[in-house]
Amino acid sequence: MENEFGERARLGDDAHIVAASEDGPRGESDLDAQSRASSNNVLLLCKNCHSEVDQQPKRFPVSSLLQMREKHYDWVESCLGKVVGNRPPFHYLSYINVPRADMYAAANSIFMPQPQLGAAKRIRDLGIASGRLMASYVSVLNHDDLYANEFSDDTALTDLRVGEYWYSPEATFRSKKVLQAYSEAVPQAWKKHECIIYRKFDGWRLICMIDPRWMTTETASITLSSGMFKTIALVHIASIDTASKVALASPIFLGAPDKGFW
Structure with a gap:
């Protein structure tokens, strides 16, 4: 203390x-x-x-x-969650929720980079330094164990608990009206299930609320706004609504796996 x-x-x-x-x-x-x-x-x-x-x-x-x-x-x-084994290493991060990453690191005793954001209001404002920030997070993620539960096509809504960390292997996510800058409109959009990416399961949906500040590059911004894309993800479960069959989550990391081409 x-x-x-x-x-x-x-x-x-x-x-x-x-x-x-x-x-x-x-x-x-x-x-x-x-x-x-x-x-x-x-x-x-x-x-x-x-x-x-x-x-x-x-x-x-x-x-x-x-x-x-x-x-x-x-x-x-x-x-x-348990240690996720045999996961593909991250190659590229399109989204780094810096405050949530710090919370995840503290919970798992993992040393994460200490980003120097300065006056930047979003990661993309860092310019070339945003790539260095992404690379430092990738290095840590690929070196340390990843503590989380792991989604599969058979995961049920009842398997989730609020506050848990969940890892999604590469899967197809869809996006809906992802805004390009953070403002008062963003929380309002979340209430309408907009400015989100989501993944469909059998009978329920995982909805991830996107904070535009944490998209890493302009390319990442385009990808998250493209309507449909593949990504690997680490998320934190924020709430579960069994009536509407929806789990709301804060994404911590979104990215592309290293498939051995580099």
Whole structure:
């Protein structure tokens, strides 16, 4: 936690499940020193819970702490999604929602670029620097694991939860009245399901609200306004309307996959 003076306070502790030494809480174990120092023997706790767990080892035996950690991992996985494997690397990004990218990075402990937008009101105002910004994001995305659930043609609306991250392999999206500049008209357009791109599934639609500020280039702007195009996407689920069978999402990244031609 950081306050207005720039002072930081650490609220989380790396708590040992089996103590680092045999004299510590739950220290009687066959684990060697290397295993005791391993991340497999660590549980993230706040300072109050850390004190409680270590001062009451009979109430909190090893088995209970392992179960507690596993339950927490399951919760994190349900919120953030599983690691998407065998995904094609990004080659080109047509859309980078910078604030959402920062939120995604913080949630997944991924170091993302720190863009210097200066007085620019949109990515395209950066000129040639917009390409460098895109390349820096592509480098990170292709290097780190991608934590998200993965869409398939069989994904049902009931599979989604608000706040989840979802990854779409290359698929056909359609666009509707994508505006070229951000103004008061943009939120009004979203309410009418305009200034969007969307993908149809069996019985429901995924609607992604487009903020014109985050389109990377003029070419990307033309593509997102073309009516129909193929893209890979990482989105954040904003709301789900079961009555109208629509899921609204904020796209974080839209782009083209690297198919090995470059």
